[in-house]
Amino acid sequence: MELLLFDAFNGLIQGTFYALMALGLSLIISLNSVINFAHGGFMVVGAYLAYTLAPYIGFWGALFAGPILAGFIGIIVERTLVRYMYGRPDPIYSLLLTFGFALIIEDVVRTIWGAQGLPFEIPSALNSPVSTTYFFVTGYRLFVIAAIALATIALFAFLRLSRFGIRIRAGILDLETVSTLGVNVYLLRSVNFAIGTLLAGFAGVLAAGILQLAPTMGDDVIMATFVAVVVGGIGSLLGSVLGGLLIGLAAGVTTAYYPAASDVVIYIIMAVVLIVRPRGLLGQEGLFE
């Protein structure tokens, strides 16, 4: 029983990371119409920048600075590279571009920080187990769940309550009409891309406190993130969150019974969802049907 709880909790943690990554990816797919293969790369960049800054501004400072810098780099990448893909109806161009960019990020990180894993110090107050029975429930893991939940709520509040957020939601369905209402849709897309990469950077910093830093840490997450988006339904942000939590939890529970299948189970879930409900759990009708 304890083993099952342990694995399920690990799965939940994993799922919150998938959910946060999938949220950003989903925002970018929906408004920028770009499948961002470099999304894992932005996660890595956020984590390493936080690692580098932490000695100067502390863990808490780095927790904010890392994601903000990842968002800033996101704007630069969108302005200089990604925006040239918008006019192209064939998604292969943006796939190639972002896939290439993912490889570049990984190698740049390897060059600057080295290929070896690096430890990321978290405040010792967060590091102790909450109880001896449930030794795996550390303060930091609870903190990660709370931080991701908070970031998710903040994003949804932003999309619901701010004018900019409302324009993003409008643009997801009909960017053309948004532009005829005087909204600078080029700026809207840039900022949206930056919000997506900022969320990836945030996931990176939080993940660095559990795992250690490695140039490949994005690779392990990106495929599962895509699965989360597809399972949740392309175009649905809430679906991405549910998709992420679902596959994380499923992988965790599977680990308890049959560890070898834990990687495969998320793809099985995706296949089943695509067969039974091609639009995904909360996706819009007609997108893939």
Add this chain to the structure above:
Amino acid sequence: MTDAVLKIENLQTYYGKSHILHGVSMEVAEGEIVTLLGRNGAGKTTTLRSLSGLTPPREGRIEIFGNDTTRWPAYRIARLGVGYVPEGRRIFPNLTVLENLAVPMTRPGPWTVDKVLELFPNLGTRRDSWGRQLSGGEQEMLAIARALLVNPKLLLLDEPSQGLAPLLVREVFRVVASMREQGISILLVEQNARFGLEVADRVYVLNDGQMIHSGPARELAKDEERVRALAGVGGKEDGVLTAKPKTSAA
């Protein structure tokens, strides 16, 4: 005309490889209501899309309030004071009525959210409804309200009467006529020739991407045969009830 708010010359517009507009020229003077008639597929919507910046022409020149806007992106044209009510309304279905009204970049001017809800009281009572829950008439009102929040000096309306019951068509045209009193110039695209002619000062008729007629609306309104010959839509039989060209089988 020196006081033209809109002047387009020799527009050549394409959708990909298909050549839609073959040298369209027209003008709208300040305070004027101009109706653009034409058969289905004549290029009316393409004309509006060209001058609102959505489908820029390959050749030709568009001048709005004295600015050459031929190559401007749509949002800059809107910010000049051009309101656009697209074909099919294109309400944001996933946004509430109030959220739909929060999308426009509001220019300074008389129109505010409160003012447009005063103009369309129905929308006020449905302010928290989702766009997708609105009836066709309510969607049309919302599309006009949304465009008014840009505080336009020129309003482009693409088939506002499409698919509406006669009473609602009346309501739409009452609003259009009242816009003129606010000093807004209007370019109206219509399939419903009777109403299009009734409300307008001048009329243009497009056919196969070319202007085949221009003149005072009153003159043409009297000559039903001529309207039918020019625009393929008449006053009576093709009036309000059958003004849904895309669904009516030949």
